[in-house]
Amino acid sequence: MGFTVQKAGMCTTVQDRGRFGYMDSGFSPSGVMDKRAYRLANLLVENGSEDPVLEFVLAGPTLRFTTDTIIAITGGDFSPVINGKHVGMYKAIRIRRGDILQLDAARSGMFGYLAVAGGGVRVPEVMGSRSTNLKCEIGGYQGRALENGDYIPFVTHTVDYIANLASHTIDADAEFPQKDGKIDLRVILGPQDQMFTAKGIETFLGEEFETTAHSDRMGYRLAGPKVETVGGSDIISDGIVFGAIQIPSDGKPIIMLSDRQTTGGYAKIATIASVDIPKLVQARPGTKVRFTPISIYEAQDLIRAEAREYSKLAKHIKRPARGDVSPRRTARRLTPFLIKQSVRADTERKWIRTKE
Amino acid sequence: MEYTIKIAGDSAVCLEFEQVISEKTSSSIRLAAESLGKLAIPGIIDVIPTFCALLINYDPLAIDYDQICQRLNASLLNINEVDLKIKHIVEIPVCYGGEYGPDIDFVAEHAGLSVEEVIAIHCGRDYLIDMLGFLPGFAYLGGLDSRIHSPRLEAPRTRVEPGAVGIGGAQTGIYPLASPAGWRIIGNSPVRPYDPDREKPILYKAGDFIRFVPISAEEYARIEAEVADGTYECTFLTEGV
Numbered sequence: 306m307g308f309t310v311q312k313a314g315m316c317t318t319v320q321d322r323g324r325f326g327y328m329d330s331g332f333s334p335s336g337v338m339d340k341r342a343y344r345l346a347n348l349l350v351e352n353g354s355e356d357p358v359l360e361f362v363l364a365g366p367t368l369r370f371t372t373d374t375i376i377a378i379t380g381g382d383f384s385p386v387i388n389g390k391h392v393g394m395y396k397a398i399r400i401r402r403g404d405i406l407q408l409d410a411a412r413s414g415m416f417g418y419l420a421v422a423g424g425g426v427r428v429p430e431v432m433g434s435r436s437t438n439l440k441c442e443i444g445g446y447q448g449r450a451l452e453n454g455d456y457i458p459f460v461t462h463t464v465d466y467i468a469n470l471a472s473h474t475i476d477a478d479a480e481f482p483q484k485d486g487k488i489d490l491r492v493i494l495g496p497q498d499q500m501f502t503a504k505g506i507e508t509f510l511g512e513e514f515e516t517t518a519h520s521d522r523m524g525y526r527l528a529g530p531k532v533e534t535v536g537g538s539d540i541i542s543d544g545i546v547f548g549a550i551q552i553p554s555d556g557k558p559i560i561m562l563s564d565r566q567t568t569g570g571y572a573k574i575a576t577i578a579s580v581d582i583p584k585l586v587q588a589r590p591g592t593k594v595r596f597t598p599i600s601i602y603e604a605q606d607l608i609r610a611e612a613r614e615y616s617k618l619a620k621h622i623k624r625p626a627r628g629d630v631s632p633r634r635t636a637r638r639l640t641p642f643l644i645k646q647s648v649r650a651d652t653e654r655k656w657i658r659t660k661e
Numbered sequence: 662m663e664y665t666i667k668i669a670g671d672s673a674v675c676l677e678f679e680q681v682i683s684e685k686t687s688s689s690i691r692l693a694a695e696s697l698g699k700l701a702i703p704g705i706i707d708v709i710p711t712f713c714a715l716l717i718n719y720d721p722l723a724i725d726y727d728q729i730c731q732r733l734n735a736s737l738l739n740i741n742e743v744d745l746k747i748k749h750i751v752e753i754p755v756c757y758g759g760e761y762g763p764d765i766d767f768v769a770e771h772a773g774l775s776v777e778e779v780i781a782i783h784c785g786r787d788y789l790i791d792m793l794g795f796l797p798g799f800a801y802l803g804g805l806d807s808r809i810h811s812p813r814l815e816a817p818r819t820r821v822e823p824g825a826v827g828i829g830g831a832q833t834g835i836y837p838l839a840s841p842a843g844w845r846i847i848g849n850s851p852v853r854p855y856d857p858d859r860e861k862p863i864l865y866k867a868g869d870f871i872r873f874v875p876i877s878a879e880e881y882a883r884i885e886a887e888v889a890d891g892t893y894e895c896t897f898l899t900e901g902v
Contacts, residue, residue, distance in 0.1 A: 325707045325718070329694075330855075330863040331793045334707075431857055441797050441838065443857045496667035496675045541680055542794065544709035544716025546673045568711050568794035576670025604671035605721045612722055 306372030306402075307426070307458035310451050314366035314408065316522075319426055319445035319457075320563075321357040324434035328544070328567045335436035335444065336563050338522060339416050341583040341611075342380040345480065346420035348619055349377035349397050349473050356425035357435040358418045359451075365408020365417050366451065372461045374400045375422040375470070381414020381587055382481050395480055397422075397473035397622075399464040414482035414587040415520075422467060423460040439522075440564065472626040475618065482587035490581045491599045491607075492550065497540060497572040501552070505533035509574055514558060514594045516585075522564040525585060527594060531556030534572065542570040548577035548585075550596075560585060578604040580611050662689055662740045666730055669716060674729060676715040676737075682803065687791055690715050691868035693737055702732050710867045711792045712801075749869045750787055752896035753835060755826050756881040757783075757848040764845035768811045768828060782806045783847065784873040788833065790865055798837035798855035798863045802871060805833045817843035824850040826873065835871075837863075848873075851885035852895060864895055872898075 310317075320343075323336025337343040337360055347356050359366070365383045378385050378394045385392050386407045392398050400406070408417065428435050428446050437445025446457060467473065498506065514529035532552050539554070549561045551571040560577065561569075577585060578599060588594070664676040676693065678686050694710045697717070704724030709716040719729055757780045758765040769776045788802035811828045818841065821827070825836040827844030836842060837855035854864050865871065876884070887893035 327797070327862070328707050328709050328718075329793060329867065331795060331797045331799050432862060441855075441857070493668055493670055496669045496677075541682060541712045541714075542792070543675065543711040543714040544669075544673075546670050546716070546718065548670055566795060567709055568792065573669070576668075576673075579671050601668050601671060601726045605725050608671060608721050 306461045307456060308368040308370045308406075310366055310453055310455040310457070311369055311405070312367035312407075313451045313453050313455070314361045315364045317359055317361040317366045317451040318437040318439070318449075319357050319428050320360045320436045321425075321434055322355045322436075323563065324432055324436050324438065324444065327432055331567055332432075333438060333440065333523075333564050333567060334547070335434070335438045337416075337418065337436075338563050338586040339380055339418070339583040340579075342416070342418050342480070342587075344615060345395065345475060345618075346377045346379040346418040347425070348615065349379070349395070349475065349622065350375050350420050350422040351467055351473075351623075352420055352422065352425055354615075356420070357428065357445075358420045358425055359457075361408065361417045361419070362415060364410050367405065367407045368419075370400045370402060370404045370406070372402050373464050374459065374462050375464060375467055376400055376406075377420050377473070378408070378417060379420075379480065380417035381411040382477075383408040383411050383417045385409070393477065395475040395477035397467060397470050399470065401464065413484050415589065416586060421459045423462045425459065427458045427460065438564075469623055469625045472624050473622045475622070482584070486589075486591065487593045487595075488584045488588055489595050489597060490585055491578040491604070492575040492596045493578060493601055493604050494575045494598055495573075498574050500534055500536075500538065500540070500572040501574055502533045502535055505535075506574070508532050509552075509558075510596055510598060514596075516588045516590050516592045516594060518590045520590060522562060524562050524565055525560045525588075527558045527560070529557065529594075532558065532574065538572040539570055540572050542568045545569050545573070546576060548579065548582045549573045550575045550577065562586065578607060580604075580607045662693060662737050664689075664693070664715075664737070666733065668726070671726075672721055673716060673718045674726070674733070676717065676733070678713050678715075680713050682712045682791065684789060684803070686713050687789060687803070687868065692740060694867070696736060696740060697733075700736050702729075702736070704729070711794070748787070748900050749865075750872050750898040750900060751865045751869055752872050752874050752898065753826075753850050753852055753854075754876040754880065754884055755784070755848040755850045755873045756876050756878055757826075759878070761849040761878075761881070762826070762847040764811075764814075764827075765847040768809060768845050768847055771811050772809050774808065779809055779847070780875055782809050783828075783833065784875050787870040787872045790867050790869050790871060792867045793863070796836070796838050796840055796855075798865075800834055800854070800865065800871065802833050805831055807831070811845045813843040814845065817841050818846075821846055822849060823853060826850060849881075851881050851888055852893070853888060 320337045323334035431444045442448035514527040519526035667675045669675045707718040790800045821842040826848040829844035
């Protein structure tokens with residue numbers, strides 16, 4: 306069982322962490338744009354950290370579920386509604402067969418994520434990943450963005466599948482992309498920072514840039530002052546990483562993202578620290594951007610700190626919460642233990658009435 | 662082996678070799694990539710060889726920057742750069758000219774040669790794959806004979822068919838997918854360099870050689886049919902240098 310797509314949204318695709326091991330053959334890695342929101346969506350429904358999710362952009366889809374399950378929605382604020390009722394984000398949500406989930410236009414941010422409990426949506430793995438690669442038309446759902454009428458299967462689970470469901474929630478306000486229109490991104494200089502003049506580096510680190518409408522899964526183009534090179538920005542084409550900041554000859558930064566080409570011929574002045582890439586990815590056109598340099602050691606400390614935060618969260622959401630204490634369910638759970646005890650004590654079972 | 666390790670963000674390093682496109686640099690990079698493949702250092706996710714560099718993506722939670730530099734230097738620094746004695750060749754059958762290669766007359770005229778001469782020159786040598794990029798399976802080939810170098814189209818075609826073989830300036834190559842293209846198209850191959858459903862989705866890797874073999878329209882149709890029902894077997898050769 307699964308869901309049918311009633312309204313597909315702008316560019317709704319199946320994505321996971323990305324397709325690795327084929328970049329040397331020219332395959333973009335694809336994969337989710339906002340890795341934090343992706344990770345949290347899977348965490349909230351107790352999925353594996355690499356399970357596939359739906360990613361949507363600016364206008365989310367409307368889905369009709371043909372079975373019970375549990376879902377979580379993260380990323381920008383898409384104000385999700387189920388059967389006409391607001392349900393909130395960054396929490397596990399029970400879905401009943403026939404429920405209609407509507408995701409609105411994003412009130413903040415660019416990308417949203419939907420995780421389904423029990424391992425996510427079921428699409429075949431292509432070359433080690435379930436991510437959609439739109440250019441090569443592989444992976445995800447038939448290698449393309451979802452369309453009205455598509456039916457996406459997942460493994461059916463009951464709404465009781467996850468224990469302590471009410472605890473499966475994270476402070477959404479802290480996670481939603483900032484609306485103040487300014488972001489500060491930490492960067493690690495290199496690999497070709499030597500191709501820029503001292504003045505160029507100063508411009509890059511000291512001045513303000515702005516995100517533009519030329520932003521998609523391939524990369525975000527920034528507007529701002531010209532970053533000066535020593536003698537042009539052409540290099541012999543080499544490999545490009547997620548979050549690399551290319552400066553083409555017009556001097557305006559382009560930040561390379563999930564659907565980037567694997568190689569390119571422009572000098573790369575710096576790379577955004579992994580933990581800060583979600584901030585950029587969720588930035589609407591017109592957001593002011595500043596870059597602050599940090600060392601490779603600081604950047605890797607940040608990654609480790611975030612990993613610790615994830616494992617703490619994963620434990621935290623499993624604690625029992627008040628909303629989950631139902632007398633009837635508690636009684637049902639305890640009954641077998643009480644019976645066993647009473648049998649062991651070799652007493653008559655007169656004080657517990659069981660179904661005969 | 663000589664290289665410098667450069668930081669490419671918090672999850673990758675770039676090994677920079679001599680910044681000159683040459684067979685020597687290419688073979689060093691190939692050797693480095695092969696050694697890393699054999700060593701299978703835990704934490705390395707992906708390795709991208711290019712003309713003069715090797716990008717190594719790694720998981721910093723499994724191996725940190727200092728550790729990866731140490732591991733790389735321990736495994737690569739004392740590799741002797743012997744010339745590789747074996748070359749791996751992939752044969753790509755090509756039907757030149759006509760509807761398959763609409764620009765071959767231009768290339769011939771530009772070179773002051775006959776069409777037959779252009780074909781003989783184009784398939785007269787093996788081409789080293791310096792790197793793959795741009796599209797899945799798009800090979801950047803080195804060593805095109807300077808007599809048939811041809812300028813790119815002023816306005817790129819919006820679509821060329823998969824298998825198109827073209828010349829762009831001093832480069833030649835084959836389009837694995839339908840794509841917009843600015844190269845002069847001189848032929849087409851019924852073989853698909855990229856097929857996601859095949860066990861080996863990409864027929865070749867950087868460091869291999871491509872040998873173009875001229876075929877007739879009848880042979881083209883036969884191979885095309887074999888490719889379509891999955892019975893075609895591509896020819897892979899191994900030769901001493």
